[in-house]
Amino acid sequence: MSLLSPPQAPHQPLAAWAGALAELAEAFGPSLRTDVSTREQHGRGEGYAQVLPPDAVLLAVSTEQVARAVSICARWKIPVIPYGAGTSLEGHITAPFGGLSIDLSGMDTVLRVSPDDLDCTVQAGVTREQLNAHLRDQGLFFPIDPGANATLGGMSSTRASGTNAVRYGTMMSNVLALTVVLPDGSVIHTGGRARKSAAGYDLTRLFVGSEGTLGVITEVTLRLYGIPEAMSAATCAFETLEAAVATVVQLVQSGVPVARAEFMDEVQVAASNRHSNLGLPEKPHIFFEFHGSTASVAEQAATASELAQANGGGAFAWATLPEDRARLWKARHQAYFAALALRPASEVLSTDVCVPVSALVEVVAQTRRDIDANRLIAPIVGHVGDGNFHVLFHLRRDDPDEMARVDAVHEAMIARALAAGGTCTGEHGIGAGKRDHLVDEHGAAAVALMRSLKRTIDPAGIMNPGKVFLD
Structure with missing residues (x-):
């Protein structure tokens, strides 16, 4: 699938789900929204032009509410799409098959801060800026900064990183524990506050970066740092x-x-x-x-x-x-x-790759040469300290020739990154936009194992369908 291809034709609500929506409405009252504007707001992120709205949106305020909603959806086999701040770039929050969007932004309580242990626990809807404002008077901060004021649940789900990753790492190394609602509505707690553990499978790392395809993250325990002198x-x-x-x-x-x-x-x-x-x-x-x-x-x-x-x-x-x-x-x-204003009549698609730092100069330079040779407007920005860079492609969807040139440069950039031992996405995630590159990067056997894990945890396939895998 091309970067520029829609993930799925827009969904038409299924009459068979009327009973399920009625059950959800009875359970949650005014917290369940079905009006068009709310559904459309939850049907696209910052990087996807096509709006693919859910059938309904739940404004959740507790893990218990999320668990109850997922249980209802599991019985009716209705898709569940977790939603944080809506800042994802690869179509993660779109609803190509309809279903229920669970908006976690109202779960915005900092539950605990332990200054002596340099950790905290927050609900998934707490944003990184909100957490740092809460921590400032205690001489602490949380360093992961993807740019957008994203929720910490969403940042965990997409394995976010950003400008500070070269020193402080990504969400993968800064999430200590999670509370997760599984696809059947049951609740599990992964990890713990100890700085190391050899007890069983590392389920925390399984859910960090799973992009909402294995469960709904409702609480996150995070590593904190002292504000530098x-x-x-x-x-x-x-x-x-x-x-x-x-x-x-x-x-x-x-x-x-x-x-x-x-x-x-x-x-x-x-x-x-x-x-x-x-x-x-x-x-x-x-x-x-x-x-x-x-x-x-x-x-x-x-x-x-x-x-x-x-x-x-x-x-x-x-x-x-x-x-x-x-x-x-x-x-x-x-x-x-800023890039959007370079050509107001066009849209901007932001994409990223990450390579070993030894390959960075050549990969970035060749990408710039490809952009110029194809007469494209596409600024390059990057977290170059860890080999990650982004290209902001300008395009007009009514210009097939320009679309084809953008697609060709993007595909060449990914191929070059993979050939250098890199990845097709350093921090945006796979979502709906880079599904086809998983096999190129990891091989068919590894992707088959990923699919097997997905089917085991989510046999009905209701968790954020169409993301990471098409089926």
Whole structure:
């Protein structure tokens, strides 16, 4: 399936489900919504143009409510689609077969914070910004930052990462335990608060990144970190894309614990200048951030500056005040919206790959050459410290020739990443958009095992159908 293909023809509600919807309405009253606007709101994410709405939406407030709703859906074999903040990019929250969307955003309570143990437990609808606001007075923070103010349940489900992953890892390494409602409505608790365990299968890691296809995550226990003594950010302009990316690769290979190393090519810098009033030279840029003691931050910054200058980079433009750093990273996080304004009559499809850092320079450079050779508008941004980059393809769906060129460049980018030992998606997930690349990446036998696990846990196939696998 092409990146640009719809995941399924829009679903028409089945009359056979009228009884199920009536049962759900009786159980949940006004918390169950069937109006068109609410259904359409829950029928697309940020990256999918086609609206594929569910038949109904439940505004859940507790694990018990979610379990009861899933039990009803299991009896009637109705699809269940978990919904957080709606910020996913690969069609995760669409309802190609209809069913019930369970909106967890109302489950927004921070249940427990243990400063001495550096962990907390939250309901799935708590957002990362909400958690960090709650933690700030305790000298703690949660570092995983995908850009969007996503819910922590959704971030767990999609195995999110983002700008801080080069230092703090992804959700995979920062989720300690989960509460999950299984496809039959039963509730399990995985993992625990101990920092290591050798007890049985690692079910927590099974559900982190499962994209809602195995169950509904309702509570998450997370690893926390102390707010660093010093934090400093800087931007640096380069004459070429290759030089900018090479600087970060060398920085990582030198063992410098940089907190963020974000790349913008000259196309994205121009867009962000207009959108966020940055005033940067319209050249490839790296945005750096350093965390640690005052002395270690100074040492990290000095090493980064030396490597940048050796690669032809300009002087660092520093942002040391909290408000200046916030402005800088807000501009980086708004890159997608800045890119949208480059050609208002088109839409933007954001896609990503991730490669070993040794292959990053060539893979990014070749992708840029492909984009230019095919006369496309497509800024490149990336978390280059961990080999992950994103391409923001502009396209018009009424222009078949342009659609074909976008598709060709995207497919070549994925093939190049896989050939380098990388992955077709570093953090967006498979969703509905990259199902066909699973076998290319993992092989038929491994994907068959994944399907077997899915059928064992969800024999009726009601959990987020059409995502990761088509059947």
